[in-house]
Amino acid sequence: MAADKSSKSVLFVCLGNICRSPMAEGIFKHLVKDRSDTSDWLIESCGTARYHVGEQPDDRTLSTLEKHGIKNFRSTVRQLAKDDFSRFQWIFVFDDENKRNVDHKKPASSDSNINMIRRYDTEKDGWSYPTSYRPLLS
Numbered sequence: 001m002a003a004d005k006s007s008k009s010v011l012f013v014c015l016g017n018i019c020r021s022p023m024a025e026g027i028f029k030h031l032v033k034d035r036s037d038t039s040d041w042l043i044e045s046c047g048t049a050r051y052h053v054g055e056q057p058d059d060r061t062l063s064t065l066e067k068h069g070i071k072n073f074r075s076t077v078r079q080l081a082k083d084d085f086s087r088f089q090w091i092f093v094f095d096d097e098n099k100r101n102v103d104h105k106k107p108a109s110s111d112s113n114i115n116m117i118r119r120y121d122t123e124k125d126g127w128s129y130p131t132s133y134r135p136l137l138s
Contacts, residue, residue: 009042011088012117013098017047017077020094022057024117026065026073042087045075048101052077085110092117 012024025045032041047053055077056062065073084091085106091114093099102114 008040009088010044010090010092011084012045012092012094013048013080013102014045014094015047015049015098016051017045017079018052018055018058019061021045021047022073022075022077023061023065024092024094025075026061026070029073030070044088046078046080046084048080048098050079053079080105082107085112088112090115094118 010028012021012028014020022045025043029038029041029043032038032043057075057077062073065071080102082105089112091102091112093102093114094117096116099114099116106112106114
């Protein structure tokens with residue numbers, strides 16, 4: 001692991017960084033806040049495309065978070081950067097196309113764990129713990 005990378009670092013990645021990945025960021029930050037160890041974590045989201053860079057997440061994303069008790073979440077849309085692979089131990093993507101894009105940009109020297117977020121879905125059909133599973137919140 002790179003010296004500047006926290007083992008408690010998570011990046012959520014989707015295409016435009018206005019709906020899926022910022023929602024995951026907001027939920028994960030909320031879960032960590034409830035545990036009172038926020039300062040131990042680096043949690044962000046980004047997109048593989050730059051369609052909305054500099055904007056806020058979609059209003060429907062923010063209202064859905066608020067509807068579920070996650071108030072005042074703010075995040076600025078950004079695109080995946082090369083230094084993300086040295087900053088984040090865990091990188092979660094939301095679909096095959098974004099996984100290919102992230103894998104393509106990953107430097108050979110990076111030891112970031114890139115996974116489909118669905119891999120950890122306990123409700124999907126035939127789900128079982130992957131052999132590489134390591135609970136993130138332990």
